[in-house]
Amino acid sequence: MAIDEEITFKKLEVFLAFMRLGSLARVSEELGQSTVSVHRALHTLEDGLRCPLFKREGRNLIALPSAYAFAKHAQRAVGECEDGVRKVRELAGFDAGRMRIGSLYSLTLRCIPQLLVALKLRKPELQVDLTLGSNEELLRKLADGKLDAIVIGVQGPIDDKELVSVPLFDDEVQLAAPLGSPYAGLTQVDLQAMRDEKFITLGEGFVTSASFQQAFRQAGFVPETVMQVGDIFSLINLVSGGIGYSLLPGRVAEFSARIQLIPLDARYVSHQRITLLLPRNRERAPNLLALAAECRMYGQRGRL
Incomplete structure (x- = not known):
């Protein structure tokens, strides 16, 4: 069944206000509309429903059982609409706290x-x-x-x-080594010289894992990876413990004083x-x- 165009949320709000207050004058005052506008909204709502909601006793409107039945559904409809408007505005970042x-x-x-x-x-x-x-x-x-x-x-x-x-900002990927490693005194590291070393890397899905793979593709060999971990803090601790080397961005240098970041040879340099x-x-x-x-x-x- 199609909803008649005379049935609008604004009219439902007027209807619910009347059901709560029971007076055209009080609804008019609360909503800031004239009593004529309030009466017209209720009358056209009945037209849209093709069903009477009120009977007239003198100058007063008396709600019929149909009005009380409809009010329950109208309240849910208005409430759902208000909730939807609020959620959409929050999703869009408007009025969101x-x-x-x-x-x-x-x-x-x-x-x-x-x-x-x-x-x-x-x-x-x-x-x-x-x-x-x-x-x-x-x-x-x-x-x-x-x-x-x-x-x-x-x-x-x-x-x-x-x-x-x-x-x-841009961040350069470097070799992560434990303090005192054989590479500690170098100003640049040639990955070709590390073919026999063991490495630790982050799991798939991390940008640093992608940087690791890219660097060794440029070096032309697949390093021996002894472990993959799911967070950078675990990786740093494993490197500092001498389990293996890794490639990490420069921003992690301050996470631990027990590792050293050494720049790579220019052939293998990449940035995030x-x-x-x-x-x-x-x-x-x-x-x-x-x-x-x-x-x-x-x-x-x-x-x-």
């Missing part, structure tokens, strides 16, 4: 804390939920709408036209571009505009 940001573990020492502090100064009322994970996980959650924005490392330009990217990514269809949302502005300012200042 909370934002969901995703990031890499390796950015939690300086970059992300500085961004969050600056964002809090700009929007004190905003609450932020921070999710940490791999590139693959964060990109999937962004695509699924479970995150509003992500700050990750990327290799090369972003080809996805559905995303807006704001670069923050730390970048904010957000959905293009939401780039004008106030909260995302504020985050993008702080990321641009961070990029202009340079990494501290």
